[in-house]
Amino acid sequence: MTTAELLSRIRLNGAVPRHVAIIMDGNGRWARERLMPRPFGHRSGMKAVREVVEGAIEAGIEVLSLFAFSQENWQRPMTEVSALMSLLEEYIAREADELEEKGVRVRMLGDLERLTPPAAAAVDRVMSQTAHNDKLTLNLFISYGSRAEILRATQSIAADVAAGRLTAAEVTEEEFEKRLFTAGCPDPDLLIRTSGEQRISNFMLWQLAYTELFISPVLWPDFGRHQLYEAVADYQARERRFGRVSA
Ligand code: IPE
Ligand code: IPE
Ligand code: MG
Numbered sequence: 001m002t003t004a005e006l007l008s009r010i011r012l013n014g015a016v017p018r019h020v021a022i023i024m025d026g027n028g029r030w031a032r033e034r035l036m037p038r039p040f041g042h043r044s045g046m047k048a049v050r051e052v053v054e055g056a057i058e059a060g061i062e063v064l065s066l067f068a069f070s071q072e073n074w075q076r077p078m079t080e081v082s083a084l085m086s087l088l089e090e091y092i093a094r095e096a097d098e099l100e101e102k103g104v105r106v107r108m109l110g111d112l113e114r115l116t117p118p119a120a121a122a123v124d125r126v127m128s129q130t131a132h133n134d135k136l137t138l139n140l141f142i143s144y145g146s147r148a149e150i151l152r153a154t155q156s157i158a159a160d161v162a163a164g165r166l167t168a169a170e171v172t173e174e175e176f177e178k179r180l181f182t183a184g185c186p187d188p189d190l191l192i193r194t195s196g197e198q199r200i201s202n203f204m205l206w207q208l209a210y211t212e213l214f215i216s217p218v219l220w221p222d223f224g225r226h227q228l229y230e231a232v233a234d235y236q237a238r239e240r241r242f243g244r245v246s247a
Pocket of ligand 1: 024026027028070073195220
């Protein structure tokens, strides 16, 4: 099936996932297959980001969450970490205006205090430049770890309870979710992980409770809108029961 045929099929199927999350994995292996250094794979992965952003808009997806850099990734060799930080700046510098024109609202989620000052400034700039957009929300998870996010929310609740602003009984799921980076976003309907790895790697542990999982063998730099649509079509053929029985 061509990409255009796939797109019209998923549109006809209706019920496009509102929120798609992607663990973008396999850049290093993609580079190694070409006897190139790992940052070459990361750079090539930027094209795939552009592809899935455009694909998400065309398919009518409301929220696209991309896991770009984990808290654990800070432990990679310094050369790789700085290459990734420069790529983040470059991505924003190159794409901000186009994202703005396409109606994309960009949000960066994670421990942004650890970013280098120029990267942090670029992040601030693109978030305020696109804050008013509503065609697609693009959540970029940078320096993000889900356990840390959950602890941060818990600390904020503990502080409010200690100060008498909240009682223990008022600590509901809604109250908790307000304190996550993803506050206001629906939970992901579909999680895609590329490169065949079958794990969550500390990504959105709370939010993924009932998300459908799709593991793609494709390495991230080779992923594009065609692969995105294949995942969406697979999702549309599933029955989500949320613990209940079929109708
Ligand atoms: C994903 O690709 C990008 C980041 C985690 C930053 P990897 O760099 O993890 O690539 P592999 O898994 O080593 O192939
Ligand atoms: C997960 O990929 C993090 C991102 C894609 C940003 P990793 O390559 O870091 O995860 P592990 O180490 O294989 O679990
Ligand atoms: Mg990896």
